[in-house]
Amino acid sequence: MEWYYYVLVVLVGVFAGFLNTLAGSGSIISLSLLMFMGLPANVANGTNRIAILLQNMVGVSSFKKQKVFSFKEGIWLALPAIVGSVIGASLAVEINEAMMEKTIGALLIFLFFIVLYKPDAWVKGQAGLIRSKPSIVQVIIFFFIGLYGGFIQAGVGFFLLSGLVLGAGFDLVKANAIKAFIILLYTIFALGIFIMNDQIDYKIGFILAAGNMIGAYIAANFAVSLGAKFVRYILLAVIIFASLKFLGVYEMLGLI
Numbered sequence: 001m002e003w004y005y006y007v008l009v010v011l012v013g014v015f016a017g018f019l020n021t022l023a024g025s026g027s028i029i030s031l032s033l034l035m036f037m038g039l040p041a042n043v044a045n046g047t048n049r050i051a052i053l054l055q056n057m058v059g060v061s062s063f064k065k066q067k068v069f070s071f072k073e074g075i076w077l078a079l080p081a082i083v084g085s086v087i088g089a090s091l092a093v094e095i096n097e098a099m100m101e102k103t104i105g106a107l108l109i110f111l112f113f114i115v116l117y118k119p120d121a122w123v124k125g126q127a128g129l130i131r132s133k134p135s136i137v138q139v140i141i142f143f144f145i146g147l148y149g150g151f152i153q154a155g156v157g158f159f160l161l162s163g164l165v166l167g168a169g170f171d172l173v174k175a176n177a178i179k180a181f182i183i184l185l186y187t188i189f190a191l192g193i194f195i196m197n198d199q200i201d202y203k204i205g206f207i208l209a210a211g212n213m214i215g216a217y218i219a220a221n222f223a224v225s226l227g228a229k230f231v232r233y234i235l236l237a238v239i240i241f242a243s244l245k246f247l248g249v250y251e252m253l254g255l256i
Contacts, residue, residue: 013211021219024157046194050205055212062220063177081146088150
C-alpha cells in the first residue's frame with residue numbers, strides 16, 4: 001500500500017474522531033474509506049472498532065479532566081448497552097446491513113426535526129428525568145441502542161444523544177461526555193467479538209486510531225468551551241449529512 005494512503009487514513013481519522021465525539025456518524029466516513037481501500041465490509045466494521053475504542057478513551061479522559069461528568073452518571077445506562085452490543089456484534093459478522101441503513105436514514109430525518117423542534121431540551125437538559133438508576137424504559141432504550149452500536153456503530157452517537165437528552169434529561173455537553181463513556185465500555189466487548197472472528201486489520205486499525213484520538217481530544221475541548229447551543233448546531237448539520245448517506249442519496253447523485 002502506498003504511503004499516502006496511511007496519511008489519508010490518519011486525516012480521515014482526525015475528522016471522524018472529531019465528529020464522533022462532538023455529534024456522531026464519523027464512522028460513516030472512516031468505514032467508507034476502509035472499504036474503498038479494499039477491506040471487506042465486515043473487516044472494515046471490525047477494524048474501525050480499534051479507532052472507536054481509543055478515540056473514546058481520549059474523549060472520556062478529556063471530559064473527565066474538565067469535570068463534565070462522573071462515571072456513576074453513565075455506568076447504569078452503559079450496562080444494558082453492553083449487553084446489546086455483544087448481541088449486535090455477534091450478528092454483524094454474518095448479516096448484510098443494507099436494509100438497516102435505509103431504516104436508520106429515515107429515523108435520522110425524524111430525529112433532525114426533534115432536535116430542531118425542542119431546542120431547550122438539548123441545550124438546558126431536563127433535571128426531572130435524571131435518576132440515580134435508570135427506569136425499565138431507559139434500560140430497554142439503551143439495550144437497543146447498544147444492539148445497533150455493536151452491529152454497525154455508524155450513527156449510534158445520534159441515538160445515544162437522543163436517549164441521554166430526551167430520555168435521561170442531560171444537557172447536550174454532558175450527554176456527549178456520557179455517550180463517549182458508554183461507547184468506550186461497550187466497544188471493549190464488541191471488539192472482542194470481531195477479534196474472535198478474525199475480522200480486524202490491526203495495522204490499519206491503529207493508524208486510523210491515531211487520527212481518531214487527535215480528533216476526539218479537539219472535539220471534547222470544543223464541546224465544553226463552546227457550550228451546548230453550538231454543539232446542537234453541529235448535531236443538526238451532521239444528522240442531515242448522515243441521513244442522506246444512509247438513504248443512499250449520495251450514491252444516486254453519483255457523489256460517492
